[in-house]
Amino acid sequence: MAAASHVPVLIDPLIAAVSPIAGTWLDGTFGAGGYARALLDAGAEHVIGIDRDPLAHEMAVWAREDPRLTLVQDTFSSLDSHGQALQGVVLDLGVSSMQLDQAERGFSFQSDGPLDMRMSQEGPTAADILNGATEEMLADILYHYGEERASRRIARAIVAARPLKTTAELTAIVERCLPRPKPGQSHPATRSFQALRIAVNAEYGELAKGLTAAERALAPGGALAVVTFHSVEDRMVKRFMQSRSGQTGGPSRHAPVVESAPPAFEIVTKKAVGPTPEEVARNPRARSAKLRIARRTDAPAAAIDPASIAMPIVKGLNS
Ligand SMILES: C[S@@+](CC[C@H](N)C(=O)[O-])C[C@H]1O[C@@H](n2cnc3c(N)ncnc32)[C@H](O)[C@@H]1O
Incomplete structure (x- = not known):
């Protein structure tokens, strides 16, 4: 079995931006547990850790022994069925170093293995x-x-x-x-x-559903923090936060006047936060990482049309 060698990305700016931390948080991409551990160290009383990969659960020995952690094997698209009235939700998208390093999982072009690539x-x-x-x-x-x-x-x-x-x-x-x-x-x-x-892994469908599930699960004032690794997923997170915080641009003067719903989020990071040169030197995987954070208001949650947050759709493929 591979060693738990995943180095968490953008964890210091994330913890700083969402502090003070208390109550129950949900980590939808548990991986090697770097985010979950940092949240507990920073004051979270309980962390619900979700990962769809059975390997992440096999390796989470420390997490099974910590009564403040609840581990769930599932996809984060249904995170609201594992926690409600949360003080925070964190998503650190993509694959972990453990997944990439195991040639037999087929994630990497750097080592030969079967063409598998299934996280679950x-x-x-x-x-x-x-x-x-x-x-x-x-x-x-x-x-x-x-x-x-x-x-x-x-x-x-x-x-x-x-x-x-x-x-x-x-x-x-x-x-x-x-x-x-x-x-x-x-x-x-x-x-x-x-x-x-x-x-x-139907990753874009997962992201669109995960963001709306977080909207349903967060308490007023709760933080949604998402770390992305490429432009398509960063655009989806940005559009989601903009549209759910009421920043979708002015309506056309020809369009009929519609009553707009109260914003469900307030944006915390006006611009995405990237890594410092020191972090990139320490951990090259951080090179393309971007962090966006928004805080939940007390407005009711709503559904979104995935096209409205620029989710790419391939005809005939399950997303
Ligand atoms: C970049 S790693 C997270 C690393 C983690 N933050 C840490 O510090 O160790 C992403 C993890 O999320 C999991 N994952 C990706 N998409 C998921 C989804 N839709 N539902 C649940 N887990 C997912 C992957 O299996 C992987 O273990």
């Missing part, structure tokens, strides 16, 4: 999608979920090479479709692996 270790794998989807759907996944501009070329090459079994096979296909990276540029397979992982 159940449901269709990356291989199922790569070998079963139409060329058009594959191109849409790469383009909309990974912002890969060579999506059509890569999708055509994948279909020509099917069936694919290993991460090394996928990496080699992407490398053949794209120019060699210049010094300082990321590996050409980065965006394709990200896109597939997002598709396998």
Whole structure:
């Protein structure tokens, strides 16, 4: 089993921005428990830790022994069924270092393994999608979920090479479709692996549902803090916080006047908070991290249309 080697990202600015901390908090992406532990150390009386990955639970030995922690194996889209009247909800999106480091999980193009990529270790794998989807759907996944501009070329090459079994096979296909990276540029397979992982785990649907679940679960004054790692998910969090705090731009003067609902959040971080150069030097994974925080008001919770927060949708794929 891999060692618990995940270094928490942006944890100091997060704790500083939401302090003073008290009452019950929910950590929807428990991972190695770095956020949960920091919340307890900073004054939380109880933390509910959710992770969909059975590995995170197997490794959470210290957490099982701490009576202030309740661990739940589930997705954070239904976090409101595990806690109510919360003082805070934290989400640290994406994969953990433990998941990336285990070649057999298939998350990384840096080591060869089966094309799996399932955080929950159940449901269709990356291989199922790569070998079963139409060329058009594959191109849409790469383009909309990974912002890969060579999506059509890569999708055509994948279909020509099917069936694919290993991460090394996928990496080699992407490398053949794209120019060699210049010094300082990321590996050409980065965006394709990200896109597939997002598709396998329905990550954008999870995020849209998780944000609205947090709105239902937070007490008035409670904090919602979200750390993202790429522009699509950061845009979704930003749009959600803007729209639910009433900052959606002025209505058109031609539009009919509609009574607007009272804002459910107040934005705390006017601009996203990024890592300091020292944090990036210590932990390169923090390079693209962005933290956004909003505080719940006492207005009633409401549903949102995922399109209104710029959630990319791929036709025919479960999200
Ligand atoms: C970046 S890591 C979190 C690390 C954690 N903050 C720490 O300090 O150790 C993300 C974790 O969230 C989990 N995860 C991602 N999406 C999830 C979802 N929709 N529901 C529940 N867990 C999820 C992953 O399995 C992974 O363990």
